[in-house]
Amino acid sequence: MKYLHNIGTYFLMIGEMFHKPTKWSVLKKLILKDIDDLIINSLGIVAFISFFVGGVVTIQTALNIDNPLIPQSLIGFATRQSILLEFAPTFVSIVMAGKVGSFITSSIGTMRVTEQIDALEVMGINAVNYLVFPKFIALLLYPFLICIGMFLGILGGLVACMYGGFSSPEAYITGVQMDFDPFHITYAFIKTCVFGFLLATIPSYHGFYMKGGALEVGKASTTSFVWTSVFIILLNYLLTQMLLS
Amino acid sequence: MIEVKDLRKSFGDTEILKGITTTFEKGKTSLIIGQSGAGKTVFLKCLLGIFDYEGGSIAYDGNVLSNLDEDEKRNIRAQIGMVFQGSALFDSMTIAENVMFPLRMFTKQSKSEMQDRVDFVLNRVNLENAHNKMPSEASGGMQKRVAIARAIVNKPKYLFCDEPNSGLDPKTAIVIDNLIQEITDEYQITTVINSHDMNSVMEIGEKIVFLKDGLKAWEGSHENIFRTDNEVVTDFVYSSNLFKKVRKMYLEENS
Numbered sequence: 001m002k003y004l005h006n007i008g009t010y011f012l013m014i015g016e017m018f019h020k021p022t023k024w025s026v027l028k029k030l031i032l033k034d035i036d037d038l039i040i041n042s043l044g045i046v047a048f049i050s051f052f053v054g055g056v057v058t059i060q061t062a063l064n065i066d067n068p069l070i071p072q073s074l075i076g077f078a079t080r081q082s083i084l085l086e087f088a089p090t091f092v093s094i095v096m097a098g099k100v101g102s103f104i105t106s107s108i109g110t111m112r113v114t115e116q117i118d119a120l121e122v123m124g125i126n127a128v129n130y131l132v133f134p135k136f137i138a139l140l141l142y143p144f145l146i147c148i149g150m151f152l153g154i155l156g157g158l159v160a161c162m163y164g165g166f167s168s169p170e171a172y173i174t175g176v177q178m179d180f181d182p183f184h185i186t187y188a189f190i191k192t193c194v195f196g197f198l199l200a201t202i203p204s205y206h207g208f209y210m211k212g213g214a215l216e217v218g219k220a221s222t223t224s225f226v227w228t229s230v231f232i233i234l235l236n237y238l239l240t241q242m243l244l245s
Numbered sequence: 246m247i248e249v250k251d252l253r254k255s256f257g258d259t260e261i262l263k264g265i266t267t268t269f270e271k272g273k274t275s276l277i278i279g280q281s282g283a284g285k286t287v288f289l290k291c292l293l294g295i296f297d298y299e300g301g302s303i304a305y306d307g308n309v310l311s312n313l314d315e316d317e318k319r320n321i322r323a324q325i326g327m328v329f330q331g332s333a334l335f336d337s338m339t340i341a342e343n344v345m346f347p348l349r350m351f352t353k354q355s356k357s358e359m360q361d362r363v364d365f366v367l368n369r370v371n372l373e374n375a376h377n378k379m380p381s382e383a384s385g386g387m388q389k390r391v392a393i394a395r396a397i398v399n400k401p402k403y404l405f406c407d408e409p410n411s412g413l414d415p416k417t418a419i420v421i422d423n424l425i426q427e428i429t430d431e432y433q434i435t436t437v438i439n440s441h442d443m444n445s446v447m448e449i450g451e452k453i454v455f456l457k458d459g460l461k462a463w464e465g466s467h468e469n470i471f472r473t474d475n476e477v478v479t480d481f482v483y484s485s486n487l488f489k490k491v492r493k494m495y496l497e498e499n500s
Binding site: 022023025026123125126 | 295322327335349351
């Protein structure tokens, strides 16, 4: 029963997010601030993880190919497929659920605890629109972040190939270009957009409707990370089933 | 003027407000007092429209809240200034930005007009040089004064204060009390204060509503409270020896 209530409240919050919009002059600044907090400040961690995981995927693939009849270009092909289809959209989103999700929940939760949300509501401001909508708009730029993650993951694989001596750069690049299906990019970005929506709304929900004090803010951040990850994994499965099978 | 008739509010099976009827008049400072758990905060949040209520009515200058749609309620709320117990300043904004916030949200004034108004209200609460400080850099008393400045910057018709003196030293508490009363008088605002502070009751309570167990147990002015023989009120207000002595002296002087 509690889960049904939470799901209902979540969808009501999403409806409220688009109702009675905040003044554009105010909203503009909030969106720019959220783009800085959620997207620009995540560039470093996404770049770092993507580059090294790309390298690791290449090494793992190379070490598991010991049959001389299998062409070395397969290393590049396998790395590309892993990065484009799963690593960049899904794995990075789970990392982002920890980084961005916790930030969103704790910042909104702190506003709830310190009565700042009550202050907005008493003033007659739609607090959901004021707080959540700019995050939703900011995370529309999330595919841009994933795009960088894809590029750096494949680049990390190339560097690992060159310096680890697993295959020639030419063979790796040939593999990256082999049997390319543009729909895989569409699939990856559909997933990215859905995950971006979850990243904006689930942590906001946990922050906005939390009750209690500072300790509960910490608990809400943890809960929001767990539920965001669960829904990312669940929707990843459903979308893959629907779009690729 | 705010008229409250037979206000009832429950949480689950627990009835918190059991039918409160009272009036808060324009240009007067009204205080809601009572023990912890008496229903003061719930009463205030019902007045503010944060909590829905099950029975009775609340009317702001004749506009009954329960008859208004969400947009009309928001318009009423835009005329309300609120000072929260913990000040509730937006910690990502400077003091000047906090005070300017209601103007940015609800008016079409130019930046210079808004800046002039912010300067005026910050001067009014004696915070001339605090514009660029962050709320975390301000003391408790300063934060309360910023909260008052933010509450009055948009010339509200109604001002609500939830425990405005909590956590303040007695001297600062008196400054805050006097400031609220002066502002109420100056701008003819309907002011409602939720308080535990007996100094406030004695100093600025032009109307006092005493709540006990979700019911209005007594109402009157700070002068009446010295003379009342209502045991519920005297047990609460004169629970300290100091206030017993103050009352005795008052009655001797005015007998």
